[in-house]
Amino acid sequence: MRKKLMYIFLFFICSFISFNKIVNAEEYYSELMPQSKAVTMVNIDKITLENFGVIKYVKIGTDQGTRFEIIGRFTNGFDSDVNVKLKYTFYDGAKNVLKEYNEDIIAYKDYGASYTKVVQANSDGYSIDDVKYYTLEVSVPMEVSIFDGADTGSYFYDNFHSEINVKLNNIYEVNEKFLGKFKGSVRAIDMDIPFRHKYKRADGANINKRAIISDISASDSYDEYIKKGLKVVTIGNAEQGETEKEFEFGYKYNVGKDKIKGNDEVFFYLVNNNQVEINNYTFKINLPQEFDKNNVSFVDGNGNIVDNIEYKVEDNSVIGKFTDVVKTESIYAIKILLPDNYFVNTTLNISNNTWIAFVLPVTFMVLTIVIRFMGKKEKNKKNNQVGLYLDEEVNSLEVGYVLNDGLKETEISSLVFYLANKGYISIESDRKGYVLTKVKEYDGNNKIEETLMKRLFNEKSSVTRKDLKENLLNIKEEIDKIFKYKKNKRFFIRSVFNYKLVFWLMILVIYFVVMNDLLFEYQPNLLLVNVIPGFIGLVIMLIPLTSKKYQLIEKILCVMVGVVLIVSPIMLTSYESFLQDNLYVAAYILGVVCIVSIAVTTSMMNRRTAYGNHIYNKIIDYKSYLVNVSEEEIKEAVKNNSNYFYDVLPYVLIMGMSDKFYEKFDKIELEQPSWYHVNKFNLEDFYTEVKNIYSDFYIALNKRI
Structure with a gap:
């Protein structure tokens, strides 16, 4: 404790001795500083170093001998971690160099931290007592200025070119090429593709369709996962020593059948809530047939016409570019109004999970009712x-x-x-x-x-x-x-228990199928988080309801507990998934109706x-x-x-x-x-x-x- 108190005391002493003036530079070189002085503040872009200096200790606590400690504090105002290089040079009284110390430190995003380095000078070929002066050099060893204003702070895309081939069956073949520029070294990047094709048509109608994503390709190895309604494709790996990398990325985007009569329409998001800043963005959209070039427009996320895109129409193609840097979280889309039936052989784009969520519960319900009432004529x-x-x-x-x-x-x-x-x-x-x-x-x-x-x-x-x-x-x-x-x-029937067991398994399967349809293209990692409590809730709720052994108050309490276990995970983690499509809501309601019907039928199952x-x-x-x-x-x-x-x-x-x-x-x-x-x-x-x-x-x- 005594030693720690001494460190704190000396740090505050160092903070109040004479300082240099504030310096703003991308690199900083201090003048020759007496060992007893400290640098008050250095600003290198958004990296700030405060109260850096050298403190000399003589036989403190149990230490036997003298040593230096280099101390200070740094903060990082960027939105990502940044490398900072420090160089200390010690001089004797005649201003001859005694020793140089170099160190790379990581300034963490939005984080302030104290810095301490212990120097045991006697083991480095000189005596602590010989040190009279020092100099401090600080630099950020990359071009910080090219990232100024970038919301991501760690990398951006340059020379970005997107080519979209629109097919007659309303499938967009997307191919993108761009240069990734990184602070520090190359790392993996994420490309987001939404499962829901949402936009407002030219006639004011709101469109919300499921898109089928297929044939993903990339110039490097990649992984896929789903997060909040997005297919996220992670491309590449970390590559030490490299700061730039060319990427290629492609996929097919099937937006399916146009739900509204009167016109067809091309609508594609060139940028959709991007998390990376884009510089020098060019594009080319190729359509399969002729179209009226006067029906081409570019809009933002609110449907307003934008003026930062230049384009021309050549043959059946729209060629253009963004006139400025595309900031993060931007939304820009191309809209082309087309004659009705321009697209042919389009698909409904109802997923297999949704078909199963509608067909399987009804099939199970009908099957249980048929089994339950087989032999009814004989009974009557x-x-x-x-x-x-x-x-x-x-x-x-x-x-x-x-x-x-x-x-x-x-x-x-x-x-x-x-x-x-x-x-x-x-x-x-x-x-x-x-x-x-x-x-x-x-x-x-x-x-x-x-x-x-x-x-x-x-x-x-x-x-x-x-x-x-x-x-x-x-x-x-x-x-x-x-x-x-x-x-x-x-x-x-001796196998009646087996029938009931099968019916209960049907109920659990229905619940799993409905929840899988709800979450598979929204947040599949939450499936078990919702299904396991839901299974437990169903058992707690339905067994007493379908048995004659429980009193009314017991049944009410079990229903309350069951509903909480079923509904709570959805409300806490997955409520937004219901907002993706009315089909999900309809499938969920149908599943609940079928579950109740099977449960009631099961309670009557004493054939x-x-x-x-x-x-x-x-x-x-x-x-x-x-x-x-x-x-x-x-x-x-x-x-x-x-x-x-x-x-x-x-x-x-x-x-x-x-x-x-x-x-x-x-x-x-x-x-x-x-x-x-x-x-x-x-x-x-x-x-x-x-x-x-x-x-x-x-x-x-x-x-x-």
């Missing part, structure tokens, strides 16, 4: 065999599973009365509540019924309402798993097997029959089977029509079922207790008891 076909019984070997839970396309708590609840009616469970009811008793061990071959018996009683002989929550914990998930891997194949359709139709017909069954048929059924009401009860519970079915028996005297025990039986109290038990099971399965 009525079965003629209906009667008092379902006449199928399915329990009430399986009926509900087929009817509801999945497992619900009510289906498990109904199975209690189904098993009671089969002789496995008895129910004892009194004022204190009810007790469910296991009458016998389950000896059937239905895995679901066996699971419910085992879990319900949990190695006990009887349970009450208080036992339900603990004993039935997670039983729904267990039964659902049995359905998916065992029973499900009887009722539903039944042939047997599943058969059972479904039977259930629908049976439900309709029970709603409309006559009182005489009910009485006849009870007469033939006194247990008829209890046989059908589990099924009407699951069909949601138990109250209507019960009303058909209110005038019929029924016997007490063998599995229900109560001091005094009546049908109304029995049905109330059934609904209580049914409700308690539902609540327990929802983990709310």
